[in-house]
Amino acid sequence: MDFGLFCLMNKRSTTQKVQDILCQTSEQVQAAEKAGFKTAWFAEHHFSNYSLTPSPLLMVANMAAITTKIQLGTGVLVLPLYHPARLLAEIGIADQMAQGRLVLGIGSGYQPFEFERFGLKLEEAKDRTLEMLEIIEEGLTQPEVSFNGKYIRQAETQINVHPVENRMPDIWVAGGAPDLLLKAANKNYTPIITGRLFGPEFLVSQKEYCSQFWAQSGKDPAKMKFATLGAAHVCDSKAEAREFAENLRFQSRLAFQLRHRTEVLEDGMLVERPVDNELSLDEIVENLIVGDAQTCAEKCLDIIRRVKPVHMALYFTIGNISHTRAMKSIETFGSQVIPAIEKEIGPLNMLR
Numbered sequence: 001m002d003f004g005l006f007c008l009m010n011k012r013s014t015t016q017k018v019q020d021i022l023c024q025t026s027e028q029v030q031a032a033e034k035a036g037f038k039t040a041w042f043a044e045h046h047f048s049n050y051s052l053t054p055s056p057l058l059m060v061a062n063m064a065a066i067t068t069k070i071q072l073g074t075g076v077l078v079l080p081l082y083h084p085a086r087l088l089a090e091i092g093i094a095d096q097m098a099q100g101r102l103v104l105g106i107g108s109g110y111q112p113f114e115f116e117r118f119g120l121k122l123e124e125a126k127d128r129t130l131e132m133l134e135i136i137e138e139g140l141t142q143p144e145v146s147f148n149g150k151y152i153r154q155a156e157t158q159i160n161v162h163p164v165e166n167r168m169p170d171i172w173v174a175g176g177a178p179d180l181l182l183k184a185a186n187k188n189y190t191p192i193i194t195g196r197l198f199g200p201e202f203l204v205s206q207k208e209y210c211s212q213f214w215a216q217s218g219k220d221p222a223k224m225k226f227a228t229l230g231a232a233h234v235c236d237s238k239a240e241a242r243e244f245a246e247n248l249r250f251q252s253r254l255a256f257q258l259r260h261r262t263e264v265l266e267d268g269m270l271v272e273r274p275v276d277n278e279l280s281l282d283e284i285v286e287n288l289i290v291g292d293a294q295t296c297a298e299k300c301l302d303i304i305r306r307v308k309p310v311h312m313a314l315y316f317t318i319g320n321i322s323h324t325r326a327m328k329s330i331e332t333f334g335s336q337v338i339p340a341i342e343k344e345i346g347p348l349n350m351l352r
Helices: 018-035 057-062 085-098 114-118 123-140 178-187 198-215 239-261 279-287 295-307 323-345
Strands: 001-007 037-042 071-078 104-107 142-150 154-156 169-176 190-194 227-234 290-292 311-315
Touching: 001 018, 001 323, 018 037, 018 323, 037 057, 037 104, 057 071, 057 085, 057 104, 071 190, 085 104, 085 123, 085 142, 085 154, 104 123, 114 239, 123 142, 123 178, 169 178, 169 279, 178 190, 178 198, 178 323, 190 198, 190 290, 190 311, 198 295, 227 239, 227 295, 227 323, 239 279, 239 290, 290 295, 295 311, 311 323
Parallel strands: 001 037, 001 311, 037 071, 071 104, 104 169, 169 190, 190 227, 227 290, 227 311
Antiparallel strands: 142 154
């Protein structure tokens, strides 16, 4: 079992500069590597301040130059938005640049706003994703690739740059689409599921949901690798905890609007609006890994014992949380939270 840093890189204020966010993300990834995190993940979103990263593979290539050990993951590649031959070549070169540290998180996407601007239909996304996965599986392991599907056609093509040692990078699958999870079960890919703003009970229910596809494929659900995406903030006061929760609520509101096609943009910035039945700030703090180091360790232990994830990817900054606080939180998580967890249950790398 291990931890990861998830980099959404969103922008809450027009005063936040893209160059600053990029530099801060680089420093946070380096801090996470030093703190013992296994993986740094980079999101993919388009055309709004919800996230500034249109290409996770560009971020992987950039971070490969300033890190040496931490794995670098796409969190996630929205497969329907790509041309297969170009994607295969970019996966290969990114893994070469990262010296074999690339992890492939993939998904089908969920924002109509993005798909419309690529001239695609969201209702076709799941089938397009399954076709792209077939191409990736062939293209990364064979000298040549060709494909003739319902949506995607690829003439016979030689991909001249493969991942290090022609290996197939680990594939992680985001989202709850049944066909995609059944594919993950058949191929032993790892589902990575967001806990949103809810507590461990929600993650337990999501793991149970995913497990049924392992059973359906004839696999033992107990052997399913399961990963979670959440948020963490190690802080010194209730005020700081509530401020972090308020920024998480901001991100959640934008995601809701983009999912349901109710977004409104003004000068390129999404307008934040309340959502019906949303959680209070105190409920968000209670549900997520937010608080002092001991509290964060106890909340992690609760998830580890109840959900048994192989990996927990965590946001440490969101909205306009300061870089200084994010760095302190990452460093404290490594120096105090992880040791407190291991004091209770032993070395994390020994957990199965």
